[in-house]
Amino acid sequence: MASSSSSYSSITCVSFLLFLHLSCFTNNLNAKHRNADNSHNRHHKHHHTQNPPLNPKLHMAFLGLQAWKHVIYSDPNNFTSNWVGPSVCNYTGVYCAPSIDDPKVTVVAGIDLNFGDIAGFLPHEIGLLSDLGLLHLSNNRFCGILPMSLTNLTLLYELDLSNNRFVGPFPLVVLSLPMLNYLDLRFNEFEGPLPPQLFNKPFDAIFLNSNRFTSSIPPNLGKISATVLVFANNKFGGCLPENIVNVADTLEELVLINTSLSGCLPQQVGFLYKLRVLDVSFNSIVGSIPYSLAGLSHLEQLNLGHNMMSGIVPMGVCELPNLANFTFSYNFFCEEEGICQNLTSKRIVFDDRRNCLPEKPLQRSKKECETKLEHPVDCSELCCVVGSNVSSGSLAAPPAVAMPVEAGAGKWGTPSLYPSIFANSQSGKNDHKG
Numbered sequence: 001m002a003s004s005s006s007s008y009s010s011i012t013c014v015s016f017l018l019f020l021h022l023s024c025f026t027n028n029l030n031a032k033h034r035n036a037d038n039s040h041n042r043h044h045k046h047h048h049t050q051n052p053p054l055n056p057k058l059h060m061a062f063l064g065l066q067a068w069k070h071v072i073y074s075d076p077n078n079f080t081s082n083w084v085g086p087s088v089c090n091y092t093g094v095y096c097a098p099s100i101d102d103p104k105v106t107v108v109a110g111i112d113l114n115f116g117d118i119a120g121f122l123p124h125e126i127g128l129l130s131d132l133g134l135l136h137l138s139n140n141r142f143c144g145i146l147p148m149s150l151t152n153l154t155l156l157y158e159l160d161l162s163n164n165r166f167v168g169p170f171p172l173v174v175l176s177l178p179m180l181n182y183l184d185l186r187f188n189e190f191e192g193p194l195p196p197q198l199f200n201k202p203f204d205a206i207f208l209n210s211n212r213f214t215s216s217i218p219p220n221l222g223k224i225s226a227t228v229l230v231f232a233n234n235k236f237g238g239c240l241p242e243n244i245v246n247v248a249d250t251l252e253e254l255v256l257i258n259t260s261l262s263g264c265l266p267q268q269v270g271f272l273y274k275l276r277v278l279d280v281s282f283n284s285i286v287g288s289i290p291y292s293l294a295g296l297s298h299l300e301q302l303n304l305g306h307n308m309m310s311g312i313v314p315m316g317v318c319e320l321p322n323l324a325n326f327t328f329s330y331n332f333f334c335e336e337e338g339i340c341q342n343l344t345s346k347r348i349v350f351d352d353r354r355n356c357l358p359e360k361p362l363q364r365s366k367k368e369c370e371t372k373l374e375h376p377v378d379c380s381e382l383c384c385v386v387g388s389n390v391s392s393g394s395l396a397a398p399p400a401v402a403m404p405v406e407a408g409a410g411k412w413g414t415p416s417l418y419p420s421i422f423a424n425s426q427s428g429k430n431d432h433k434g
């Protein structure tokens with residue numbers, strides 16, 4: 001848990017321009033909360049007024065927001081009830097800032113409707129909001145597909161659509177956004193294969209968990225420069241490709257819970273030297289723990305639980321200096337080397353249940369263990385089949401269950417990249433997901 005928030009500290013230093021843009025954001029927000037007495041000072045300090053006259057860009061935004069309001073069918077928290085009239089900068093959830101191109105021109109630079117419980121869809125006219133840097137729509141009931149006009153949002157930096165009801169194939173339109181850095185699509189109903197191009201984008205964080213994506217982790221996985229990859233609860237299949245090592249210079253969190261992974265863990269996982277979180281639980285991984293994992297000196301959370309791994313739990317892993325939580329339950333490990341037998345003494349939270357550890361309680365039956373031992377796995381001989389390409393059709397995903405983010409992803413809740421921006425927003429609701 002400590003994990004998610006700290007990894008983002010590095011992301012906060014984004015390009016200088018953007019920083020400027022966003023810090024103005026904050027100023028503007030503060031302005032909103034000051035009373036009129038200060039307005040003179042404010043004018044002096046910032047070169048825009050609280051309710052700027054409608055410039056052409058704000059007028060476009062006005063048209064876009066009105067079209068959007070028109071296709072909102074339910075808004076129980078009244079987020080959009082004050083979306084009336086041309087003062088778009090006064091609308092709930094809408095944030096204005098000086099334009100990057102021309103600081104004298106105020107534009108709509110951010111929209112945060114997180115936790116709105118709003119039902120509706122994104123109209124074509126969303127393309128009129130062409131100055132948006134942030135679009136946060138988490139925890140609503142937006143449905144349908146993403147309009148192609150999103151491609152007009154050439155400054156969009158963060159797109160959070162998590163916990164909505166978006167459907168259709170992977171929304172290729174997001175790959176056309178040149179500035180996009182943070183993409184969060186989790187807890188929707190996107191389906192089908194992931195486009196290989198996704199892995200050529202310089203995104204910093206990609207959250208795709210709990211959709212209906214099928215097919216493999218593409219063999220070109222390595223080309224991205226992400227710090228966080230969360231792909232849990234999809235039906236990828238196949239093994240973890242060795243070229244995961246290509247992402248070693250950036251990757252801090254790799255979460256592949258319940259993604260139908262099979263095969264052995266490649267030695268290359270141990271070369272991801274910045275990893276703080278490695279979670280491959282609830283898969284069908286076989287073979288032993290690569291000894292290379294002993295090199296992950298930043299690793300804090302290691303979860304190998306609910307797989308079919310066997311062999312020994314190597315001492316080098318238990319001695320990792322930052323390891324705080326090591327779960328390897330529900331496998332077939334038969335020996336804990338050295339200090340691994342006494343993780344309590346290292347104050348490491350652990351779970352070793354349901355293995356074949358002779359001296360430990362709550363293990364599998366002798367029969368179960370013997371059956372498994374009769375068929376040892378030799379990882380050096382096992383070919384890595386990248387992607388089993390689970391076909392759709394007869395193997396179609398079961399009907400979607402509306403799963404609250406809190407239940408499945410609390411731990412991976414979106415850390416706020418710019419906590420200050422929305423800190424004072426009217427609703428008081430920001431990125432926290434549980």
Ligand SMILES: *[C@@H]1O[C@H](CO)[C@@H](O)[C@H](O)[C@H]1NC(C)=O
Nearest residue numbers: 075076077078079080081082
């Ligand atoms: C939203 O507005 C309606 C009508 O004005 C009101 O009845 C309702 O209580 C409001 N809901 C909230 C959550 O403020």
Ligand SMILES: *[C@@H]1O[C@H](CO)[C@@H](O)[C@H](O)[C@H]1NC(C)=O
Nearest residue numbers: 032033051085086087089090
């Ligand atoms: C915008 O909001 C401010 C207070 O937050 C208010 O004084 C002002 O009248 C509003 N402007 C319009 C046009 O509604």
Ligand SMILES: *[C@@H]1O[C@H](CO)[C@@H](O)[C@H](O)[C@H]1NC(C)=O
Nearest residue numbers: 124125126127128130149152
């Ligand atoms: C894209 O944005 C420009 C302004 O930057 C606007 O003129 C145009 O209509 C927008 N296109 C769409 C499809 O919304």
Ligand SMILES: *[C@@H]1O[C@H](CO)[C@@H](O)[C@H](O)[C@H]1NC(C)=O
Nearest residue numbers: 211233234235258282397398
């Ligand atoms: C694994 O993911 C599938 C969807 O791909 C979901 O239906 C299932 O409940 C998940 N299992 C666990 C243990 O989370």
Ligand SMILES: *[C@@H]1O[C@H](CO)[C@@H](O)[C@H](O)[C@H]1NC(C)=O
Nearest residue numbers: 001279301303325326327349
């Ligand atoms: C340790 O990790 C497991 C698996 O990820 C998790 O369920 C458990 O809550 C964690 N325990 C602590 C104390 O962080």
Ligand SMILES: *[C@@H]1O[C@H](CO)[C@@H](O)[C@H](O)[C@H]1NC(C)=O
Nearest residue numbers: 339341342343344345346347
């Ligand atoms: C584990 O280590 C602690 C302190 O280091 C010691 O008191 C305890 O007896 C050890 N337990 C076992 C089972 O070796």
Ligand SMILES: *[C@@H]1O[C@H](CO)[C@@H](O)[C@H](O)[C@H]1NC(C)=O
Nearest residue numbers: 193194215216387389390391
């Ligand atoms: C999966 O297999 C089907 C049929 O064999 C093929 O048409 C499809 O392109 C494959 N998908 C991927 C992502 O490889």
